[in-house]
Amino acid sequence: MTAMIEIRGVRHAYQTADGPLQVLDGLELTVDEGGFVAVVGPSGCGKSTLTRLIAGLMKPDAGEMLLHGRPVQGPRSTVGMAFQNPVLLEWRTILQNVMLPLEIVPAKTPRRQQEERARYLLSLVGLDGFEDKRPSELSGGMRQRASLCRALVHQPEVLILDEPFGALDAFTREDLWQTMHRVKENEPFTGVLITHDLRESIFLANQVVVLSGRPARTQYVLDVPATGPRDLEHLYTAEASEMLTVLRHQIEVAQGRAPAEDTATPAPPPGSAAQGMQ
Numbered sequence: 001m002t003a004m005i006e007i008r009g010v011r012h013a014y015q016t017a018d019g020p021l022q023v024l025d026g027l028e029l030t031v032d033e034g035g036f037v038a039v040v041g042p043s044g045c046g047k048s049t050l051t052r053l054i055a056g057l058m059k060p061d062a063g064e065m066l067l068h069g070r071p072v073q074g075p076r077s078t079v080g081m082a083f084q085n086p087v088l089l090e091w092r093t094i095l096q097n098v099m100l101p102l103e104i105v106p107a108k109t110p111r112r113q114q115e116e117r118a119r120y121l122l123s124l125v126g127l128d129g130f131e132d133k134r135p136s137e138l139s140g141g142m143r144q145r146a147s148l149c150r151a152l153v154h155q156p157e158v159l160i161l162d163e164p165f166g167a168l169d170a171f172t173r174e175d176l177w178q179t180m181h182r183v184k185e186n187e188p189f190t191g192v193l194i195t196h197d198l199r200e201s202i203f204l205a206n207q208v209v210v211l212s213g214r215p216a217r218t219q220y221v222l223d224v225p226a227t228g229p230r231d232l233e234h235l236y237t238a239e240a241s242e243m244l245t246v247l248r249h250q251i252e253v254a255q256g257r258a259p260a261e262d263t264a265t266p267a268p269p270p271g272s273a274a275q276g277m278q
């Protein structure tokens, strides 16, 4: 497997009025090409900071950030991003919103082909028939689907999803998880998902990385045995329940609510590779 994202010993601090705030301290992460990694951790530990570094919107103070073996020097059109708040432009139709990145960073393909791709993506996420609507005519879940298409329109190598489903109700969120599997089956991106939802992490990702409390380092890595599309029933299996128990415990450790060396730590689920990174 070729590594798409390699993060080695990354440190980052923000300069604040109260002095430097150390956010990341010795972060390690490898995402294989075509892989889908979920990053979980306590609130404020530095997850969004990590996404900004991967996207090249900021540079780390120390350590290496590599995409396809090359240092990340700045923002690249090969990285797509979608956030919790979709921010679609009301004066543009849904199709025009999806095509917006192609106007900012022009693609080499002819306009007709670009529009075909945008329409294809909209149909992939179940929004065919809504191309000419305005954002305010769509539900929250539909706007998030459109935002996903916009992030994918450039055929990014890396798709960063920063809590994209966090503001949605439980049913819509589960619907979107299944859409995400369909998209992943059809679009060859490498995914990084930031989430607070552990069920979401094991449903979507093939690996879950737990960050420690701030300053964050990689505390724990869990390989999810199931790959490819799965139905929601999968979340109610003994295997899923064991994985969730392990992850919940790791989050408690990261929050300082459970000791790191705890003999009560549940064993990793069968078939999964779980490892502490103390």
Ligand SMILES: Nc1ncnc2c1ncn2[C@@H]1O[C@H](COP(=O)(O)OP(=O)(O)OP(=O)(O)O)[C@@H](O)[C@H]1O
Pocket (backbone or CB within 6 Å): 014, 015, 016, 021, 023, 042, 043, 044, 045, 046, 047, 048, 049, 050
């Ligand atoms: N531009 C900035 N300047 C100063 N401090 C910042 C800046 N951006 C983030 N921070 C601080 O850095 C820390 C990490 O922020 P970040 O948004 O990366 O955390 P997070 O893990 O994504 O948080 P959450 O889980 O709550 O979304 C927080 O304490 C935040 O207040």
